[in-house]
Amino acid sequence: MRPRLNLTSGRIDPERPSTLLRTLILSWSKDERSRRVTPRRVVSQLPIQLTGCMLAIALLMIVGLMGLILCQGLGTFWPQPLWELTTSDQGRYLGLVHRREPIPADDHAQGARAQRTLYRIGNRDVYETDFVWINDQHILTQSRPTEAVVVERLEWGPWYGFISDVKTPEGTVSGNREQVWAALLRQRPSARQRTRVIRRIERRIIGDLNDEVEQHRLAIRRLELRGRLDTPTEQRQLQRHQHAIKVLEQRYARIADSLGQQRAQDQAYRVVLTSIDGRQKELPISAIVRIHQPNRLSWCGRVAVYADRLREFVFDPPREANTEGGVAPAVFGTVLMTLLMSVAVVPLGVLGALCLHEYAKQGPLVSGVRIAVNNLAGVPSIVFGVFGLGFFCYLIGGTIDRFVFPERLPTPTFGGGSILWASLTLALMTVPVIIVATEEALAAVPNGLREASLACGASKFQTVWRVVLPAAIPGVLTGTILAMARGAGEVAPLMITGVVKLAPTMPLDHLWPFIHLERKFMHLGFHIYDVGYQSTNIEASKAMVYMTTLLLLGIVVCLNVTAMRIRGQWRQRFHSADV
């Protein structure tokens, strides 16, 4: 069981990765050391042991971090039992166990052993707080009522309690809790349908209408800016636009009317919720996002709730100041921004590296440029953000606005933060990574290939384009992987170049020209910061932070694996059977 070390080269046999760990274990196991390892060998193996230690530390950090995120994040959506408690001070509570801890020492109660528990009691609208600490020794009775219901609502967070009435235009169901529950479940599909219809009218139809009105308004403004409204053609155009707006406004009035009716109809279907201490709250059925009786759920039911919560998290927009709902816009923003950044940075970096390595005459100037590029990688990212804001947003974007979209001023189009400028800022930030990686790759292309190409009568450009660059592609992709990983995780420069807490519109939608690079966007990294540090209900949003982190890591891994796949395919082309 001796570690297989190649002592002449001081390297650990690459064929047997496990030897590294074994070395580590053996080097610290006492009897092994006293029996076999002479002092001289200890000294000779010291560097190897050090490498093992460093690897172990790195592994520990990665495993620990991933473990923490996975444990804290993945458990979040699992439905937990609702506990009903009565306490010695006549309090009655219904809630989920959130966290347990020993009572701090200065709390002079029952010695060090005493525990207290943080219960999430929900019902923020009536209790004004989501959480309550209860000392374990104050609890008189504890039970899990089967009819207890978790109601996830559009507003005010979850409600933990019971359902007393279901009111519909056809009549009211009350009394027997089983019947009420069944009635509520019956009403849910139609309520969901009504919500869908209302949301469609609000988002799609009215949104499109607004967009159309805005187009006409801008057209009128354009005519005004041209300054000569007296010619008959322009008068006609003006009148046409004004007429169109009038027609659209009439249509809007009709739609708003029908929307009002739909809403009134929807409001007629209501549910009355009761808390454990008898307080009541009435709300429309359509305001319920999800409803379940956790103490009664079968294992399959729990999985279903878990899956539904996960689906909402990944595919739905956020609610309640980002602390509930999903992160879909942030996922989309992150991916789109990272891809845009890659599209911008790879050509830039590769061309720069080609110029530096293949064309430029090596000398002090080129060395200076190279040093400058490398140092650029050390500039704090926020500095890039400030540069991006000044250069891209204000200078370039402002100029575009002045000459291309003057009719929209003073509202900026490209003149403010946007996904385009954020991507370009990050591209600038990551360009050194690509340049360095590409230069390394170009240097590794055998000179024989260049000579062979030139000897075939190819020009320098043809040689670079057809032979050298393809051979350097794997290296370029390595650089791209590093750049994407850095770019996707970056937050500071984005905060001032286009990321917002809540973007009303996505950079991609059904309105022409479909991709709106001038829009602001949401980003998972910023979402973590915002939810974790800027929200008022930190205890409740902690789980969201872990889940968002997990998602961000997942996205980075996905992007990297894709790039690695491509790199693997390219590499295969350069493998030879026998050379």
Place this chain on the structure above:
Amino acid sequence: MTDQPRLTTGQTVTIRRPARPPAAAAGEPPETAIAIDALSVWYGKVLAINQVTMSIPERRVTALIGPSGCGKSTLIRCLNRLNDLIEGLRITGRILLHGQEIFDPLLDVIELRKRVGMVFQKSNPFPKSIYDNVAYGLRVNGEQRRVVLDRVVEDSLKRAALWDEVKDRLRTNALRLSGGQQQRLCIARAIAIEPEVLLLDEPCSALDPIATAKIEELLYVLKERYTIVIVTHNMQQAARVSDVTGFLLMGQLVEFDATEKLFTTPRDPRTEAYITGRFG
């Protein structure tokens, strides 16, 4: 130097491909393909080639032998100006390819390299398919027509005696070929653009005897169409394949003569010492 080349003034730079005269009859002195006149090459301050004058006969194999570092490779790389890439290189003297000065600043070096093909010591096929390797020279010259490419690829591979081995896998990566096949592929790539001269820089030094024998046979056939200059370490090889041999020592051309003569009755004692293996 019996057939001193006519030195032109370098005024004409248009590429002239002379119509090829029929192969010289046996015994008749061959025409000069490349005339090297007082060529000296410096790498910075180091003199690599010292006043070399020689004339390389048309459609013959000319071998350059000599110990390592004697300037053989430098000399052969001057013939297609591949040395241009090296910084700090300085050349004096003249080289005339069919009477045309190749160091003429007005001459298009790319055109020159199309006329003077080269095969290197280490086989260096591009990491592309066999087909794309052979078609590379044509493609960079703008040839796109599939029919032409197909014909030239087949033709070149046949002439490089590789066709039968690879005709069923033209689309596979050239790097999967064996070392000897790769070197023959490089020859096929070089002759695909129909050069006038083919330069071979120790083409067999990394190959086993069987692959070497194949290449040598190939040279024997190829010299009917091309002027071949081969640099070699292996004196037996030079004796076997070449018609004319030059012996280089410390950048100087010690002796340049018909191979038979040079190997049997060398005029210079240094040549004799080298070919009998007393140094080098």
